Amino acid sequence: NAGVTQTPKFQVLKTGQSMTLQCAQDMNHNSMYWYRQDPGMGLRLIYYSASEGTTDKGEVPNGYNVSRLNKREFSLRLESAAPSQTSVYFCASSERGKAFFGQGTRLTVV
Amino acid sequence: AQKITQTQPGMFVQEKEAVTLDCTYDTSDQSYGLFWYKQPSSGEMIFLIYQGSYDEQNATEGRYSLNFQKARKSANLVISASQLGDSAMYFCAMRERQTGANNLFFGTGTRLTVIP
Numbered sequence: 001n002a003g004v005t006q007t008p009k010f011q012v013l014k015t016g017q018s019m020t021l022q023c024a025q026d027m028n029h030n031s032m033y034w035y036r037q038d039p040g041m042g043l044r045l046i047y048y049s050a051s052e053g054t055t056d057k058g059e060v061p062n063g064y065n066v067s068r069l070n071k072r073e074f075s076l077r078l079e080s081a082a083p084s085q086t087s088v089y090f091c092a093s094s095e096r097g098k099a100f101f102g103q104g105t106r107l108t109v110v
Numbered sequence: 111a112q113k114i115t116q117t118q119p120g121m122f123v124q125e126k127e128a129v130t131l132d133c134t135y136d137t138s139d140q141s142y143g144l145f146w147y148k149q150p151s152s153g154e155m156i157f158l159i160y161q162g163s164y165d166e167q168n169a170t171e172g173r174y175s176l177n178f179q180k181a182r183k184s185a186n187l188v189i190s191a192s193q194l195g196d197s198a199m200y201f202c203a204m205r206e207r208q209t210g211a212n213n214l215f216f217g218t219g220t221r222l223t224v225i226p
Contacts, residue, residue, distance in 0.1 A: 033214070042114070042201055042216030043155075058213060090155060092214075098145070099214055101155035 002026050006091045006102035013081040013109045021076040021105050023091030031094045032074035033058075034066060036087040037104075043090060049074055081109045112136065114202050116217035123192045124225050130177070131187040131220045133202030139163075141207040144185040145214070146176065149199040158200075161185060189222075197224045 004025045013019055025032065030051045035043040035058075045058030049068040063085060065077045074093075078085060086109045091102040115134045123129035135144065146158040161169045161176045169176040177186040185204075189196055202217045 040218060042203075042218050043214075044216075045213045048213065088153065092155075094214075098157055098160055100157065101147075104153045104155075106153075 004091055004093055004100050004102040006089075006105050008105060009103060011105060011107050013078070013107065015082060015109060017081050018077065018079050019081065020078075021089055021091070021107075022073070023075060023102060024073045025091075025093040025100070026072065027093060027095070027100065028071065029093035029095045029100075030071070032068065033092045033094070033099070034064070034074070034076045035090045035092065036060065036085075037090060038087050046076065046089075081107075083109045085109050112217075113215035114204055114217035116202055116220050118220045119218075120221045120223070122223050122225055123189075123196075125194060126191055128188060128190045129192055129222065131189070131200050131202075131222065133185045133187065133217060135183050135185060135202075135204045137183075137204065137206055139206045143205045143207070144176065144178070145203040145205070146174070146185075146187045147201045147203060147216075148196075149201065149219070151198070155201075159187065192224045194224050194226060197222060 007022045033048045034046040037043045044060050047066040049055045052071045055066050067075050089105045092099045142163045144161045148156045159171045159174045161178045173190045175188045199219045201219045203214050205214050
C-alpha cells in the first residue's frame with residue numbers, strides 16, 4: 001500500500017551542485033505535482049503534469065526542471081542548487097481532485 | 111490576492127472539546143473544490159475532507175466536518191471531541207476547475223494544540 005513514494009528523505013547539497021528528486025505513485029493517477037513548503041507558508045506548486053508526456057509550470061518554477069518519465073514517475077531536478085532552494089519538497093498525485101502526498105524530502109543547500 | 115486565507119496561526123483546544131479552524135477563499139470560478147489536510151510533526155500531508163462547490167450538504171468524515179458557506183466564501187473545518195493526536199498543522203486548500211491551471215492552492219496553515 002505504498003501510495004506516493006519520494007526519495008531521498010533528506011539531502012544536503014553544496015551551492016552549485018545538481019540533484020534529482022524521485023517520485024513514484026502506484027495509484028494509476030494521471031496528475032502529478034511537485035510542491036515546496038517553506039516556514040510560515042503553505043505549499044507552493046513548482047511544476048505539475050496533467051498526464052504522461054506533459055508538464056507545466058506552477059507558481060515557483062525558476063531553478064527547477066521536471067520529467068514525467070511514465071505514468072508512475074515524476075522527477076524534479078535542480079541543475080545548480082542555491083541556498084534559496086532549501087525547503088521541504090513534496091510530490092503528490094491526484095485523481096478527481098483529491099491529492100495524495102509523499103513523505104517529503106528535506107533539502108538543505110549550504 | 112491570496113486564494114486561501116487562514117487567519118489563525120495557532121489555536122488551542124481542551125481535549126474532548128470541539129474546535130473550528132477558519133478558512134476563507136477567493137475565486138471567480140463557479141466550479142471548485144475545497145480540501146483540508148493535516149500535517150503532524152512527522153511531516154506527511156494527510157487528506158482529511160473534501161467539499162465540492164456544488165455540494166449542497168456540508169461534508170463530514172468521522173470527527174471532521176466542513177462548514178461550507180458559499181456566499182461568504184468560507185470553508186471552516188470543525189473537529190469534534192478533540193484528541194491529543196489531533197495536535198498538528200492544518201492546511202486549507204482549493205482547486206479551481208475552470209482555469210486549467212490544475213493547481214491546489216494552500217493557505218499558510220493553523221497550528222492546533224490539544225491540551226490534556
